[in-house]
Structure formats: C-alpha cells, structure tokens
Amino acid sequence: MTELLTQAVSLVALGDIMVATADNPPVNALSHSVRAGLSDAISAFEKNDAARAMILVCAGRTFFAGADIREFAKPMREPLLGEVIARLDGCTKPVIAAIHGTALGGGLEVALACSYRVAVASARFGLPEVKLGILPGAGGSLRLPRLIGVEAALAMISEGRQIDAAEAARNGLIDAIVGSDLADGALGFARRIIDAGGDIRRASELPIPSFHSALFETARASMRKRFRGYVAPQKAVDLVETAVTMPFADAGEREYATCKELLGSPQSKALRHLFAAEREALKIEGVPADASLRDIRKVAVVGPGTMGRGIAACLLDAGLSVVLIGLSDESLGKARSGIARIYESALKRGSLSAEEIERRLSRLTLTQSYDGLADVDLAVEAVTEQRDVKAEVFGKLDAALRDDAIIVTNTSFLDIEELASASRRPSNVAGMHFFNPAHVMKLVENVRASRSAPDVLATITALARRLGKTPVMVGRSEGFVANRMLSKRTREAQFLLEEGATPAQIDRVLSGFGFPIGPFALADLAGMDIMAAARAARLPRMSDREKSCNIVDRLVAAGRLGQKTGAGYYRYDEKRTASPDPEADTILDTHRRDRGIVPREISDDEILERCLYAMVNEAAKILEEGAAARPGDIDVIWTSGFGFPSYLGGPMFHADRIGIQTIKAALDRYSALVGREYFQPAPLIERLAAEGKGFYG
Numbered sequence: 001m002t003e004l005l006t007q008a009v010s011l012v013a014l015g016d017i018m019v020a021t022a023d024n025p026p027v028n029a030l031s032h033s034v035r036a037g038l039s040d041a042i043s044a045f046e047k048n049d050a051a052r053a054m055i056l057v058c059a060g061r062t063f064f065a066g067a068d069i070r071e072f073a074k075p076m077r078e079p080l081l082g083e084v085i086a087r088l089d090g091c092t093k094p095v096i097a098a099i100h101g102t103a104l105g106g107g108l109e110v111a112l113a114c115s116y117r118v119a120v121a122s123a124r125f126g127l128p129e130v131k132l133g134i135l136p137g138a139g140g141s142l143r144l145p146r147l148i149g150v151e152a153a154l155a156m157i158s159e160g161r162q163i164d165a166a167e168a169a170r171n172g173l174i175d176a177i178v179g180s181d182l183a184d185g186a187l188g189f190a191r192r193i194i195d196a197g198g199d200i201r202r203a204s205e206l207p208i209p210s211f212h213s214a215l216f217e218t219a220r221a222s223m224r225k226r227f228r229g230y231v232a233p234q235k236a237v238d239l240v241e242t243a244v245t246m247p248f249a250d251a252g253e254r255e256y257a258t259c260k261e262l263l264g265s266p267q268s269k270a271l272r273h274l275f276a277a278e279r280e281a282l283k284i285e286g287v288p289a290d291a292s293l294r295d296i297r298k299v300a301v302v303g304p305g306t307m308g309r310g311i312a313a314c315l316l317d318a319g320l321s322v323v324l325i326g327l328s329d330e331s332l333g334k335a336r337s338g339i340a341r342i343y344e345s346a347l348k349r350g351s352l353s354a355e356e357i358e359r360r361l362s363r364l365t366l367t368q369s370y371d372g373l374a375d376v377d378l379a380v381e382a383v384t385e386q387r388d389v390k391a392e393v394f395g396k397l398d399a400a401l402r403d404d405a406i407i408v409t410n411t412s413f414l415d416i417e418e419l420a421s422a423s424r425r426p427s428n429v430a431g432m433h434f435f436n437p438a439h440v441m442k443l444v445e446n447v448r449a450s451r452s453a454p455d456v457l458a459t460i461t462a463l464a465r466r467l468g469k470t471p472v473m474v475g476r477s478e479g480f481v482a483n484r485m486l487s488k489r490t491r492e493a494q495f496l497l498e499e500g501a502t503p504a505q506i507d508r509v510l511s512g513f514g515f516p517i518g519p520f521a522l523a524d525l526a527g528m529d530i531m532a533a534a535r536a537a538r539l540p541r542m543s544d545r546e547k548s549c550n551i552v553d554r555l556v557a558a559g560r561l562g563q564k565t566g567a568g569y570y571r572y573d574e575k576r577t578a579s580p581d582p583e584a585d586t587i588l589d590t591h592r593r594d595r596g597i598v599p600r601e602i603s604d605d606e607i608l609e610r611c612l613y614a615m616v617n618e619a620a621k622i623l624e625e626g627a628a629a630r631p632g633d634i635d636v637i638w639t640s641g642f643g644f645p646s647y648l649g650g651p652m653f654h655a656d657r658i659g660i661q662t663i664k665a666a667l668d669r670y671s672a673l674v675g676r677e678y679f680q681p682a683p684l685i686e687r688l689a690a691e692g693k694g695f696y697g
C-alpha cells in the first residue's frame with residue numbers, strides 16, 4: 001500500500017524493496033516538503049527489517065532539479081538538505097537513485113549520497129550552481145571527485161557543464177543505464193544488488209583518485225580568462241582543491257560555508273535575478289500559457305546573405321527542413337558554401353560528425369523560385385534592410401504561401417506594422433530579429449505587430465526555444481530594444497572621442513566594466529563599412545551634432561575598414577593584435593580641428609556614466625512606450641545579446657543598484673554638459689527618482 005509521507009513524497013513496499021517517489025512539480029525542486037518526506041522515507045526504510053533496498057525516484061518530467069530557488073530568500077526550514085544527504089549516506093542498506101530528466105545541483109547531490117545510481121539513456125547530470133553565482137553546498141564537491149576523478153569533477157563544478165548518461169556511465173557517475181521503463185529497470189538493478197549480498201557503497205568512503213599536481217593552478221588561470229569578472233568559478237577551484245586535500249568532514253563544513261556566503265553575494269543575486277527574468281520573459285501578455293502551437297516543420301528563408309545563412313543553419317540544426325530563396329545562382333552558391341563552412345568548423349571541433357552534417361545539409365533546398373512553397377509552415381524574410389525590397393518579398397511570400405503559414409521579418413529597423421498591414425494575413429505576421437552571427441548568438445527579439453495572433457506569438461517563441469535561443473518579445477519601436485539602446489551608447493562613444501578621449505581609453509573603461517569587448521575594437525571587428533552603412537541609415541533622424549560627428553566616414557575614406565584591412569580605430573599586426581595607431585590619431589585630430597573642438601581630459605567615470613546612463617535612459621523610454629514588457633526583458637536582452645555582464649544582472653538591475661536618484665542627478669549633469677536633447681531624464685526616471693523607487697520597485 002502506498003503511504004503518503006508528506007505532500008510531496010510517497011512510499012510503497014514491493015516485497016523487500018521499498019520505493020520512495022517524490023512528486024513536486026514542475027521540476028521536483030528539493031523544497032521543504034520534499035526534504036521532510038525523504039527524511040521520513042529513510043526512517044521508515046531503516047526501521048523496516050523486511051526491506052532490503054530502497055529506490056528513490058521522481059514523478060513527472062525530471063529527477064530533482066536542485067534546491068528550491070524560491071526558498072533562497074527565506075530562512076531555511078529543517079531538515080536542511082545537508083542533513084537529508086548525511087542520512088542517505090549513513091543508510092545501512094542500499095539506496096538506489098533512479099534518474100530521468102535532469103539530476104541537477106542538490107538533486108545530483110542526493111543521487112551522489114545514494115549507494116547506487118541508475119538512469120535512463122536520456123538523463124543528464126550537472127552541478128549548475130556556478131551559473132547562479134553559488135557552488136554546491138551539500139557534498140557535491142566532495143563526492144563527485146571521488147566518483148569520477150578530480151579533473152572531470154572540477155570541470156563540472158567550475159563551469160556548470162552537464163553530461164549525458166553515456167558519459168556518466170563511462171566515468172563512473174552512474175552504475176547502469178536502464179531501458180526506457182525506469183521503474184522496471186531500477187527494480188531489476190535493486191534485485192541484483194540484494195541477490196549479490198546487499199552491499200552498500202558510499203562515495204564518501206572512496207579514496208581520492210590521483211590528479212596532476214598543476215591541475216588547480218592551471219584551472220585558476222583558465223577560469224580567470226574564461227570567466228573574467230565572475231567570482232564563483234574561481235572559488236569553485238579552491239573548493240574542489242579543499243575537497244580533495246582536507247578530511248571529508250572539514251571539507252564539508254567549508255563547502256557549506258562557501259555556498260552560504262556566495263548565496264548572499266551581489267553576483268549571485270544578480271544571476272538568480274536573470275534566471276527568473278529569462279523564464280518570466282517567456283510569459284507574453286495576451287498569450288495564454290497553454291496557447292496551441294502551430295506545427296513548424298518546413299521553413300522558407302528569403303535572402304541568402306549573412307543573416308539568411310546563419311538563420312538557415314540554426315533551423316537545420318534544430319531538425320527543420322529549409323528552403324533558401326535567393327536571386328541568383330551565384331548568391332545561392334555562396335550561401336551553400338557559407339553554410340558548409342559553418343559545419344566544417346563544427347567538424348574540426350569534433351562537435352558534429354560528417355554523417356550528421358550530411359543529414360542536415362540534405363534538408364536544405366536552394367532555389368530562386370517562390371513556386372512549390374505549399375508545404376512551408378513559416379517564412380523568414382531576411383533580405384537587405386530596404387523598405388521597398390522587403391515589401392516586394394513580403395508580397396511574393398503572401399501570394400506563394402498557404403493562408404495559415406506565418407511570415408516573420410528579420411528587420412532591424414523597419415516598421416513591422418507597415419509590412420504586416422500590407423499583407424493579406426496580418427494576423428500571421430510577426431518579427432524574429434536574429435543577431436549576427438545568427439547560428440551563434442543566443443538572443444532573438446521576437447516582435448509583435450498590433451494584429452499578430454496569440455498562437456503565432458506562442459509559435460515563434462517556441463520555435464526560437466527549439467533553436468536553442470533566448471527569445472524576448474518586444475513591440476514596435478525603431479531598432480526594437482537592443483539596437484535602440486546600443487545606438488545611444490554608440491553616440492556617446494563617438495561624442496567622447498571627438499571631445500578628447502581615445503578609442504583605447506573608452507574600450508578599456510567599457511571592457512573594465514565587464515563588456516567582453518570595447519565599442520571601438522568591436523567596430524574594427526565588424527568592419528567600418530558596416531558601421532558606416534548603419535550610420536547612413538540613421539542619418540535622416542540624427543541631430544546636427546551627430547551628423548557632423550562623422551569619424552566613421554573619415555576612417556572609411558582613408559581605407560581603414562577595421563581588422564579586415566589591418567587598420568581601423570587601431571592598427572593590427574598579422575596576428576590581429578591591436579595597437580594604437582598615430583594615423584588614426586591624426587584623423588581624429590583633423591576631425592576635431594574641423595569641428596572647432598579643443599580636446600579635453602575626460603575621466604573614466606564620465607566615460608562609463610555617459611555610455612551606461614544614455615542606455616538606461618533610453619530603456620526607460622522603451623518601457624514607458626511598452627516596447628519592452630518589463631525591465632527583466634531588457635536585462636535578458638542585454639545579457640544574452642550584447643555581452644552586458646550577467647553578474648551585474650543586466651542594465652536595469654544594475655541601474656537599481658546604483659540608485660535611480662543618482663542616475664537622474666548624473667543625467668541632469670550631462671544634460672548641462674552635452675545637451676538636453678541627449679540626456680534629459682526620461683519621464684519614468686523622473687518619476688521613480690521622485691518616489692525613491694527603482695525599476696523593480
């Protein structure tokens with residue numbers, strides 16, 4: 001008979017095997033009711049002399065996905081996870097974790113404290129705490145190295161890397177992969193353990209496998225480089241070193257203390273904010289959570305340029321069939337080789353096999369014709385950013401596609417409303433704004449037009465997720481959210497340059513803040529011709545000062561297109577290492593002289609504030625207009641799209657930390673210095689500052 005121990009855990013005896021089942025939707029987080037239930041199950045198992053083994057399994061879609069993140073902000077209620085885990089470890093009869101879905105964080109720690117672990121082939125395992133700015137706090141750093149080796153454990157803990165069941169079986173994390181019927185497989189395994197004498201095997205009692213003496217020093221250096229600015233990855237190395245050099249109990253205390261300390265750190269709060277914001281961003285106003293999704297199997301991509309190719313590649317990667325439509329054999333041929341190059345580098349890295357690449361490419365059709373698109377479910381328009389060209393393509397797609405097919409535009413700046421209303425299917429039109437390179441960049445700004453149908457919005461959100469992207473729904477607004485805010489930072493960087501700062505100073509300040517690359521090094525990478533084209537597109541809406549601040553055009557005129565010509569804002573050697581270039585200085589000096597500007601010393605603080613606050617001020621306008629639904633959406637956009645350091649939580653979260661009153665005072669100061677048209681505080685900032693509130697209340 002099944003006995004309900006707590007709201008979340010039940011226990012049943014099947015002969016001499018007990019089965020404890022946890023059921024705490026949606027992801028079986030280790031909430032209080034689960035911990036209490038597990039503790040009761042262990043007691044019942046230990047007391048029951050007839051029971052010779054216990055299986056620990058989860059209902060629903062996954063094994064325990066970790067500690068309950070929602071409980072982090074509250075005082076912890078006993079039994080604490082560490083206590084439950086110590087009791088599992090101390091069991092005098094075998095406990096077998098039966099795993100499906102993802103065993104993560106505290107969930108994996110529970111499994112590690114069991115005597116044995118079996119899993120279905122699709123299960124995944126990880127200690128992703130580091131991504132939340134914390135580290136394992138319930139024995140993960142102690143038991144994992146003993147089971148799978150120090151180096152492998154270090155990689156999982158410091159990078160949050162997940163592994164699949166095959167790897168887990170190879171490295172000793174799990175004892176068996178069972179068939180798709182997990183309960184059946186786990187019962188069979190338990191029977192074999194009982195028949196073999198019911199041995200228990202405690203990971204805590206295994207010896208520490210040998211490891212290379214330079215392991216930790218090398219790892220520290222690599223973490224510093226790869227996770228610049230992040231605290232937890234560095235601490236992870238210290239933690240694992242402690243775990244394998246100190247006695248078990250002492251190391252356990254150290255682990256718990258580290259986890260607790262990190263939990264209260266500003267970085268962890270920021271990263272947990274983003275975890276929640278990313279999920280919140282999937283909730284779209286007017287779209288029910290259970291909205292029906294349209295079936296998307298075949299997608300047409302119009303425009304075989306850089307964007308079209310990248311988009312086609314990620315659609316192929318996700319298992320979809322793609323028709324890539326172009327204007328000439330030549331452009332399509334280039335597209336095919338462009339896509340093949342993307343796959344060649346995956347082959348070289350070893351992330352894809354030649355057969356898999358072959359399979360993906362076999363789903364790609366290249367054509368100049370709009371005929372035969374009847375089985376296409378969705379079309380992505382990715383042609384050049386010109387209104388009449390896009391309108392013409394929309395017209396052709398409208399005529400060629402089934403009535404219920406969806407058309408999305410990849411426009412960055414054009415008015416999606418105009419494109420939608422010219423179509424005969426306005427409710428089936430929306431935007432999907434990918435970023436270059438589309439097969440790499442995580443962010444997709446999905447754009448809703450006023451008549452986009454709710455199920456269309458739900459479908460493009462699901463499609464972006466299927467492509468492994470981070471979608472955020474935005475509304476009508478020139479440049480949407482990411483580029484619109486970026487254009488203000490670009491403007492300020494240019495103004496600062498003509499006022500007397502150098503590209504190297506501005507880049508140093510912004511990368512010192514945490515951006516992966518400064519704006520001028522980035523411009524050199526993207527190409528000055530691209531920057532000049534973007535500038536030309538915005539020219540009609542620029543102020544007089546912006547129009548005359550034409551350093552980009554001067555660089556192009558001097559043939560300095562950036563890295564590809566060996567010189568832009570910087571000069572590049574054959575290894576593409578940048579150094580300041582007197583020739584670029586001369587161009588800047590000439591520009592300043594022509595404009596009658598006497599260069600001045602500019603402080604690093606001024607550079608950072610002007611670049612950052614110009615963005616935050618624009619974000620406040622975007623929020624007021626409703627082009628972004630909430631501040632969290634903007635934080636997700638900037639951290640997943642443009643390298644805003646995640647450990648600061650995104651521009652809005654960071655602005656709240658600085659304080660809106662401080663930001664407003666700075667905006668007033670720069671209004672006087674640079675001009676009101678650039679720095680007048682947005683009404684929302686005025687209001688929040690007056691009320692003493694932040695974007696998050």
Ligand code: T1G
Nearest residue numbers: 027029065066067068069070104105106128136137138279
């Ligand atoms: N606690 C509470 N809620 C959680 C949760 C958790 N650990 N994980 C997910 N949710 C919520 C999530 O907010 C969402 O809610 C819903 O579940 C579905 O999630 C002591 C310190 C498991 C791979 O970091 O990686 O253990 O938005 O949309 O895409 O060492 O969730 O619907 O209201 O993401 O299928 C470590 C985090 C904790 C795992 C499922 N564990 N979760 O992905 O669904 S720290 C993690 C995930 C720890 C110990 C420590 C994913 C997933 P809502 P979802 P999904």
